[in-house]
Amino acid sequence: MSQPLPRPTLRGNHRDWEVVEAEGELAALGRLKTGRTRPGVTRFDPRCFVNEEDVLIELALLGMQRIAPVYKLVGTDDELRVHGYIEGQPLSALRPPGTALSGSELTQIVGLFGELAAIQPSAFALVHRCPPVLRPHTSTQFLQTLIRFTRRRVYAVHRPLLQDLFTALRIGPTVLSPTGPLAREAARLTDRPFCLLHGDLHRDNLIVAESDGRLWTIDWELALIGDPLYDLATHLHLMRYPPKQEHALLLSWARTMDVVLPGSADALARDLPRYLAYKRVQSVFTDVIRQAHVVQATPPAQLAEQLPRTVEMVHGAMRKAARPLGLGRVPGPRAVEAAYAAWYVSAPPVAPAAALDRDRRAATRPGGP
Incomplete structure (x- = not known):
């Protein structure tokens, strides 16, 4: 039916993707992506849906454009579901983080937020994995759920292995506690109506199409x-974003959302910093843990080369989150390097080489789940 292309496998945070050329009766579909879940991958974010394909199929039924189509290959094992491959390149290749987007690209991104705001939660009732009684119903409950997930499913799970590292870096569960600073700010949130969220909308998940230069959205x-x-x-x-463009995006986002989903931009100036504080704290735990796996997998002869990269990522994340973390003084680069070097000596044996190689690749983007 199809053959693997002579090109590298695409690596995602949760799945490995193989790009194949459709043949025979499927040739008109062009290139396809087949995904395989990577075992043992740490998840740093809660999920509302069992798999991405369910989301994409529902979005297609709702008429959303410029998302990857999903095909079910009947006759294959478990009737394999594959994605159409979007011919193009990530926005990050053309506009690296920190650089400005074009006016058209900014307009398209705001338009995407508007499309999502127009989707009522009830449209996904059949594929939503969480029992209704456990779902948050207010903005306060929503942020509290995120904080609780990071406390229980991220920090607590990794604490037995990384306690010495957490202590050396002066980060702990207080910031994530039910009475901690993030939870206190969550209690002050203004309620906004819920809608579908992408949850990971960044430059690598926006594809600039070869055909017309417009953006497609991947990785749901x-x-x-x-x-x-x-x-x-x-x-x-x-x-x-550069500061001026971030301000422009905020104004455009608020105007669009007020029209599409009234009330969704309420208290924007007060509540956005509260969510940003959570994201920065979450990124610290994410980067500390991912980099621990990378360092643990590094051969002794290469440790001196790896540690500066680890320090740059972790120290940068901690500086951004210093205030919500309650760090009057962020540990300096030398202190971060010393913490990882000391932990490396006492770390348990590494996992199998293939899994470690995947962890290393997954740790190349700071802060992402």
Whole structure:
């Protein structure tokens, strides 16, 4: 039916993708992507849906354009579901983080937020994985759920292995506690209507199409039903717009959302910093843990080469989150390097080489789940 292309496998945070050329009766579909879940991958974000394909199929039924089509290959094992391959390149290749987007690109991104805001949560009732009684119903409950996930499923899970590293870096569970600073700010949130959120909208997940230069949106693994301001905060945190363009995006976002989903931009100036504080704290735990796996997998002869890269990522994340973390003084680069070097000596044996290689690749983007 199809043959692997002579090109590298695409690596995602949660799946490996193989690009194949469709043949025979499927030739008109062009190139396709087949995904394989990477075992043992740490998840740093909650999920509302079992898999990305369910989200994409529902979005297609709702008429959303410029998302990857999903095909079910009947006759294959478990009737394999594959994605159409979007011919183009990531926006990050043309506009690296920290650089400005074109006016057209900015307009398209705001338009995407508007499309998501127009989707009622009930449209995804059949594929939503969380029992209704456990779902948050207010903005306060939504942020509290995110904080609780990071406390229980990220920090607590990794604490037995990384306690000495957490202690050396002066980060701990206080910031994530039910009475901590993030939770206190969550209690002050203004309620906004919920809608579908992409959950991971950054430059690598926006593809500039070869055909017309317009943007396609990929990687819906972390889609959620929740407060639209969280999607905006995640986007700003990961995109790293120049200040002037960030301000322009905020104004355009608020105008669009007020029309499409009235009330969704309420208290924007007060509540956006609260979500951004959570994202910055979450990124610290994400980067500390991912970099621990990378360092653990590094052969002794290469440790001196790896540690500066680890320090740059972790120290940068800690500086951005210093205030919500309650760090009057962020540990300097030398202190961060010393913490990882000391932990390396006492770390348990590494996992199998293939898994470690995947962890290393997954750790190349700061702050992302």
